[in-house]
Amino acid sequence: MKTDELSRRSFIKKAGQLGAALALSKGIFAKNATAQAQEKPAEKPVFEGKEKMIVLSSKPITLEMPLEGFEHFITPTEFFFVRNNIGMPVTDIGKWNLMINGEVRSPLRLTMSDIRKFEEVETLVTLECYGNSRGFFEPKASGNQWKKGGIGTARWKGIRLKDVIEKANITDKAKHVVFDGADEPFVPTAPDFKRSIPIEKAMGPETLLVYEMNGAPLPVYHGYPLRVLVPGWGGSCSVKWLVNIQVAEKEFDGLYMVDKYRTPINPVKPGTKVLPKDMAVLTDLDVRSIIFSPSDGAKISTEEVLIKGYAWTGDAEIERVDVSTDSGKTWQKAKIVKKGGRYVWSLWEYKWKAQKQGSYLLMCRATDSKGRSQPISANWNQDGYLYNAVDKVWVDVG
Amino acid sequence: MLDKGIWLLAAAILFMPVMIQESGAQQEQKDLTQPQQLFETKCSQCHSLDLPRSNRSDRKGWEETVGRMRVSYGCKLTNAEAEIIVDYLTREYGK
Numbered sequence: 001m002k003t004d005e006l007s008r009r010s011f012i013k014k015a016g017q018l019g020a021a022l023a024l025s026k027g028i029f030a031k032n033a034t035a036q037a038q039e040k041p042a043e044k045p046v047f048e049g050k051e052k053m054i055v056l057s058s059k060p061i062t063l064e065m066p067l068e069g070f071e072h073f074i075t076p077t078e079f080f081f082v083r084n085n086i087g088m089p090v091t092d093i094g095k096w097n098l099m100i101n102g103e104v105r106s107p108l109r110l111t112m113s114d115i116r117k118f119e120e121v122e123t124l125v126t127l128e129c130y131g132n133s134r135g136f137f138e139p140k141a142s143g144n145q146w147k148k149g150g151i152g153t154a155r156w157k158g159i160r161l162k163d164v165i166e167k168a169n170i171t172d173k174a175k176h177v178v179f180d181g182a183d184e185p186f187v188p189t190a191p192d193f194k195r196s197i198p199i200e201k202a203m204g205p206e207t208l209l210v211y212e213m214n215g216a217p218l219p220v221y222h223g224y225p226l227r228v229l230v231p232g233w234g235g236s237c238s239v240k241w242l243v244n245i246q247v248a249e250k251e252f253d254g255l256y257m258v259d260k261y262r263t264p265i266n267p268v269k270p271g272t273k274v275l276p277k278d279m280a281v282l283t284d285l286d287v288r289s290i291i292f293s294p295s296d297g298a299k300i301s302t303e304e305v306l307i308k309g310y311a312w313t314g315d316a317e318i319e320r321v322d323v324s325t326d327s328g329k330t331w332q333k334a335k336i337v338k339k340g341g342r343y344v345w346s347l348w349e350y351k352w353k354a355q356k357q358g359s360y361l362l363m364c365r366a367t368d369s370k371g372r373s374q375p376i377s378a379n380w381n382q383d384g385y386l387y388n389a390v391d392k393v394w395v396d397v398g
Numbered sequence: 399m400l401d402k403g404i405w406l407l408a409a410a411i412l413f414m415p416v417m418i419q420e421s422g423a424q425q426e427q428k429d430l431t432q433p434q435q436l437f438e439t440k441c442s443q444c445h446s447l448d449l450p451r452s453n454r455s456d457r458k459g460w461e462e463t464v465g466r467m468r469v470s471y472g473c474k475l476t477n478a479e480a481e482i483i484v485d486y487l488t489r490e491y492g493k
Contacts, residue, residue, distance in 0.1 A: 145452050187444060
């Protein structure tokens with residue numbers, strides 16, 4: 001990277017830190033402003049605009065959607081999950097711009113005004129953290145212990161990444177695209193958060209650079225002023241606070257590619273530790289469905305109840321969802337009441353009336369257009385990614 | 399001159415949380431020979447303590463975790479400090 005680019009990036013990042021420090025001192029992010037600076041184990045901080053979220057971690061900020069958020073097909077921003085890996089910057093839009101460099105014949109430096117000149121796209125996309133539901137793995141996998149709420153669907157507005165890349169005129173060596181945001185580690189010795197995706201996915205018409213979420217400018221939690229949106233792939237690919245797009249010959253080799261966001265190439269027994277060299281970088285999400293109503297442990301009557309849930313998948317579409325109300329002995333097809341289509345979750349329902357009192361295990365299982373279906377037990381991996389086992393919810397009828 | 403003033407102000411604001419934190423740390427007089435205080439001080443530089451506290455592991459697992467933090471995540475610890483933290487985590491959050 002050239003010196004002037006380094007200086008520019010450094011300036012943007014420092015400016016972001018300044019903004020974050022200002023915001024922090026004004027209590028914009030955390031009402032308990034000490035949360036980012038010093039640990040107070042007795043008290044969980046509340047993040048402004050995200051008061052209803054489950055705080056998995058206050059530093060870096062990691063917020064899970066509670067089950068009530070699933071009641072909305074389009075997730076309200078206040079319920080949309082947040083997963084940061086390092087510090088959260090605040091960007092001065094007057095100083096912000098986006099660099100496109102690397103294996104390109106015409107490097108670009110774009111302001112937000114330049115970005116807005118590309119053809120605008122508005123679309124619904126479901127975004128899920130690769131680590132969603134890590135908390136269901138047995139034995140426990142290390143990391144934030146997500147339950148079901150590391151997912152959400154929003155209406156995004158932005159431009160196609162491929163339009164920007166085409167304008168920069170890539171060389172024949174272009175095989176990967178590396179994204180870097182203005183976020184910085186909490187200590188200077190820690191690695192920066194950068195991720196890459198293959199050029200084929202970057203050039204897909206679904207892959208966007210977005211500046212609006214649910215009809216408003218991106219909130220800082222979600223990457224203001226610009227983030228990548230890689231539909232069907234885990235949230236970490238959709239780098240926030242974007243400042244640099246580097247077209248590269250090789251997959252990026254930073255920590256968040258070679259150490260994190262990897263799963264074993266071959267399946268392993270639960271509890272088996274695998275070296276990074278025997279793992280591969282995560283790509284698209286696996287097929288999955290969940291039940292959000294009734295909730296686990298709910299007490300319901302013998303009247304008819306509506307079992308409700310969502311189904312979603314990676315680079316494919318949901319074909320069907322099946323439900324079992326008798327611990328998996330029999331399965332019935334659920335009704336898809338709102339089909340999201342490719343890259344958007346589908347809402348399904350199943351009417352059920354228990355014949356007698358007792359405890360029942362409800363289960364759901366989705367199948368996608370690639371013929372993939374959910375396993376009884378998810379593929380265990382030490383970092384707890386891509387949990388997609390058949391969802392199970394116990395209810396008490398009586 | 400004005401620019402310089404703005405930058406001095408900006409620098410003061412930028413580092414204010416650090417100064418407050420350091421000042422607080424001095425007031426609390428952290429005793430880094432105490433395992434819990436060493437763990438809280440060092441580990442909370444990069445992440446909230448909910449993360450390790452919500453996990454359980456045996457000694458080998460905590461050694462791997464602390465080793466990973468030192469090698470991959472830039473956590474500056476001496477060997478002696480790392481051992482004290484591993485001892486503490488194994489005792490308090492073992493399985």
